[in-house]
Amino acid sequence: MSAVALATLLLAACSSTDDDELATTDVPAETLYNEGLALRNEGRLSEAAEKFNDLDKFYPYSEYARKSLINTAYLNYSRGKFPEAINAAKRFTTLYPGNPDSAYALYIIGQSYYRQIPDVTRDQENTQRALAAFGELVERFPDSEYADDARQKIRATDDQLAGKEMDIGRYYLKKRNYLAGINRFKTVVINYQTTRHVEEALFRLTECYYALGVVNEAQTAAAVLGHNYPDSQWYKDAYNLLKEGGYEPSESSESWISRTFKGINVL
Incomplete structure (x- = not known):
């Protein structure tokens, strides 16, 4: 191919690209936005996302760009593209922090992380991020x-995080690393009192302290468990554990466990 012919082809290609971009930018922002909405309502989510992306690209400071950004976040979330949904929603909250739609953007962020929460045996970074977004x-x-x-999702994420602490605590307990186990169960008792895991955490504290010979703390953990959950099987197990050694539940007001639960009704 001659140099002249190649140059002609390159010029034609550039001209075609420029014409396409000019044709896109010649479409009014309102028209692009309405086309995006129509495509979204028809379920053509990928095409709708392209319209909103074009709007954001060519009219970045318009009111329609703001509306398109929150729609982009929603569309990405709807398609399971969670990282893209999070990025778009975070950008919205950064650019428009006082806008009422920031509530929806935060909700999308929280939901995107929430949908990616793994089981308690794995890392809980997404759980923590979901909790932060819902909390904000x-x-x-x-x-x-x-x-x-x-x-409601905050309560669920709290329960998940408590479950993770319990899973690690049980592992340490199985290995007879009682101090490490106490630290995990203590976290549940202090930070996650309203979750379903607190009963077992108090029983495990009874176990760990009793195994270490710290009987007064074991008795206190059992007493607090019995006071707050008198019908719990965990309390019955704690009571029987102490009884085998000739002890019974007895609360010490000086214990960190008593101070933690003082004035708090977890029932």
Whole structure:
């Protein structure tokens, strides 16, 4: 191919690209936005996302760019593209922190992390990030339509994080590393009192302290367990464990366990 012919082809290609871009930018922002909405409503999510991306690209400072950004976050979430949804939603909250739609953006961030929470045997970074997003949503927008669901998800993430601590604590207990186990069960008792794991955590503290010969703390853990969960099987197990050694549950007001539960009704 001659140099002249090659140059002609390259010029034609550049001209075609420029014409395409000019044709896109000649479309008004409102038109692009409405086309994106129509495609979204038809279930053509990928095509809708392209429209909103074009709008954000060519009209970055318009009101429609703001609307397109929150739609982009939603579309990515709907398609299971969680990292992309998180990035778009975070960008929205950064650019428009006071906008009411920031509540929805935070909800998308929280939900995107929440949908990626693994079982308790694995790393819980996504759980912690979901908790942070839902917590910020509830704090900044307590009356938003997403706040109640965010509060429920906070309870669920707390339970998941407590479950992770329990899983590690049981591992240490099995290895007879009682001090390491106590640290994990202590975290549950202090930070996750309203979760379903606190009963077992108090029993495991009874076990660990008793195994170490710290009987007064074992008795206190059992007494607090019995006071708050008198019908629990965990309390019955703790009571029987102490009884075998000739002891019974007895609360010490000087114990960190007593101070932690003082004035708190977990029932």
